[in-house]
Amino acid sequence: MKIVIIEDSAEDAKLLKQTLEEYAKKNGQKMSVASYPCPGDYLKAGIEKPDALFLDIDMPGMSGMEFAKKIRAENDETIIVFVTNMVQYALDGYSVDVTDFLLKPVTYAGVERGMKKVLSRLGKRKAFLVPISDVTGKTLKYLSAADIQYVESSGHKVIYHTINGDITEWSRLQNVEEKLPADSFARSHVSFLINLDKVKSLDGDTVTLKDGAANLPVSRSQKKNFYARLAKYLGEKR
Numbered sequence: 061m062k063i064v065i066i067e068d069s070a071e072d073a074k075l076l077k078q079t080l081e082e083y084a085k086k087n088g089q090k091m092s093v094a095s096y097p098c099p100g101d102y103l104k105a106g107i108e109k110p111d112a113l114f115l116d117i118d119m120p121g122m123s124g125m126e127f128a129k130k131i132r133a134e135n136d137e138t139i140i141v142f143v144t145n146m147v148q149y150a151l152d153g154y155s156v157d158v159t160d161f162l163l164k165p166v167t168y169a170g171v172e173r174g175m176k177k178v179l180s181r182l183g184k185r186k187a188f189l190v191p192i193s194d195v196t197g198k199t200l201k202y203l204s205a206a207d208i209q210y211v212e213s214s215g216h217k218v219i220y221h222t223i224n225g226d227i228t229e230w231s232r233l234q235n236v237e238e239k240l241p242a243d244s245f246a247r248s249h250v251s252f253l254i255n256l257d258k259v260k261s262l263d264g265d266t267v268t269l270k271d272g273a274a275n276l277p278v279s280r281s282q283k284k285n286f287y288a289r290l291a292k293y294l295g296e297k298r
Contacts, residue, residue, distance in 0.1 A: 061089070061090065061091050061092075061111040061112070061182070062091075062092050062094075062108070062110040062111050062112075063080060063091060063092070063093045063094075063110055063111065063112050063113075063114060064093075064094050064095070064096065064102060064107075064110040064112075064113050064114070065077060065080075065093065065094070065095040065096070065114045065115075065143075066095075066096050066097075066098065066099055066102055066113065066114070066115050066116060066119075066124065066127070067095065067096075067097070067114075067115075067116040067119075067143065068097050068098060068116060068119045068120065069116070070097070072116070072143070072164060072165070072166075073095045073097070075165060075166055076114060076143060076162075076166050076171070077093050077095055079166055079167075079168055079171045080093050080114075080171060080175075081093060082168060082171075083168070083171050083172055083175055087175075089175075089179075094107065094110075098119060098120075098121060098122070099119075099121075099122045099124075099127040099130075100121065100122070109136070109138055110138060111138075111139060111178070111182060112138070112139040112140070112141060112159075112178045112182075113131075113138050113139065113140050113141070114141045114143050114162070115127065115128060115140055115141065115142055115143065116142075116143050116144060117142055117143075117144040117146050118144060118145075118146055124142060124144070125156070128140055128142075128156040128158070129155075129156055131156070132156050132157065137257075137270070139159050139178050139181055139182065140156065140157070140158050140159060141158065141159055141160045141161070141162060141174050141177075141178065142158050142160075142161045142162070143161075143162045143164065143166060144161065144162075144163070144164060145163060145164045159174070159177050159178055159181055160173065160174040160177045160178070162174050188204070188205040188206070188240075188241050189202040189203065189204060189205070190202065190203045190204075190205050190208070190236075190239050190240060191203075191239065192220070192227060192229050193229060193230075193231070194230070195230040203220060203222065203227065205240055205241055205244070205245075205255070206255075206257070207222045207223050207224060208220055208221070208222050208240075208245075208255050209221045209222060209223065209254075209255055209258045209269055209270075209271075209273045209274070210252055210253060210254045210255060210258070210269065210273070210274065210276060211233065211236050211240075211245075211252070211253040212251060212252055212253075213232070213233040213250070213251040213252075214228075214251075216230060216232075217229065217230055217231070218231050218232070218233055218236050220236075221273065221274065223271070233247075233250075233251070233253055236253060237253055240253070243292075243293065243296070244256050244257055244293060246285070246286050246289035246290065246293075247282050247285075247286065248267055248276055248277065248278045248279070248282055248286045249276065249277050249278065249279040249282055250279065250281075250282070252276050252277070254267060254269070254276065254286075256289065256290055256293040256294075257293075258270050258271075258273065259290060262278070262287070262290065264278075265277060265278045265279075265280075265283070266278065267286075
């Protein structure tokens, strides 16, 4: 896995990097760790998005909180762990979907706890595979549930709208619903099944998905259940 540290203190960055590498060695985890002194240097490097970002809050120029808000405004779902001695920002961290907080100076126990949360979240995103079948029921391929934005019913077919494009299957939405993880997918409408992790905002009878994927209706019959399922899902992510 790829981890990036953004920390203006060279001493703190070195300690965190060493502790992460110690965790990786003890747990047999393949890990690459890169460190940058500020968000600007990280962006200029133009590297591939990491699996997790360990971000200091109190930095000159753009603070870690400001950078986290920028990341989320761009619909970037990179896992964020704040590393700070500014405990007053703990509640604010939930607004940018922070996975954990590590207090300075970091300890092995703190890093171990944070990494367990990071790995758990990565696992939930990547582990669940959905079989896609042809008209005879033969499995043609497997699709990661984490890549699905929403599923749409269209006649005798369903359309999986994914981050990599659309996939059509001869099936009913009810059958698809039975294949997908019940804790992270919910119907907003008789024709739409939504990945709750892809929801950006909810406004009355319309749900907006991340990445500008779609604005979808929330029907009167599904509204109460959809709102409850979404609230439960978001609560369990904390």
